Amino acid sequence: MLHLEDIDLEHLAVALENHAMDYETFWVDPANGTIELWTEGVADEAESEGWDVDSRGGVRIDPIESHEAYRDMESFISTVENVACRAQLTESIERSKPFRHFKDVLQKFPEAQNPWHEFHNRVMKIRAIQWLRDSGLIVPSEADAALLQLGIHG
Template identity: 60%
Template sequence: MLPLNVIDLDRLVTALENRLLDQDTFFWLDPFTGEIALWGEEAADEAESEGWDVDDRGGVRIEPVDPSEGYRAMEEFIAGVDEPECRTRLQGAIERSSPYRHFTDELYAFPDHQTAWYEFHNALMKERAIRWLSDEGLVDPGEADAAIVQLREAH
């Protein structure tokens, strides 16, 4: 197992949120170093010339979180908004097509809530990243739980 502090949680969050890659291009984590890298045609060619493969290293493919998780995060955030106009506009935004885009568009009218959303979202995604690491058996579950408690206390 890796110590949690060797893993770049911001990069892991990016990997967990990236749904724009094709089947042959993906993020992966090296279970020996904690390094997160993008695997694609160029990386595959380089690795082949060096004589290794992701699978040879025991690489763990990082699958993006389901889009419904993002929707639930917006719902959870909206439930905590105490300003009625903001809450109503955000709720309306997520009921339309392209809910995330409309949600973030509506937030521009409420700068304080916009900042709060990005802080909320970042903390939530870091928590998901830590849970993912624990679920994959890459970090000690006790260390993961302690890190999540610390993350929640900071926000």
């Protein structure tokens, strides 16, 4: 099993949010914690060489569902003290293309940008640790201790 320090949690967080294309996915090598992008080109090369991610024991990193990211925006909005900013952010996520509109509103309120990024990074770090634990890649007690330090119980 791996240890948390073996994994680049920021890279894992990026992989957990990767909604680029169906044929581009990330996977983690359970032997060393390396996170790799698996593209169509890599898959073709691997097939011609007679190996695949599964044969190497790789664990596919499926991205989080968009409704989870939407909930993150909702949770963040509830912490915003500036009434005008909070109102515009709330309106932004009720429209079509809520993610784009949310970012547009953040551009109007620079004072909300750092708090959003800190909030988002913390949430994604928690998700990354939970994903590692749930995937059986790290010792559950190590994950639980890290989550406890972040104020999350299990």
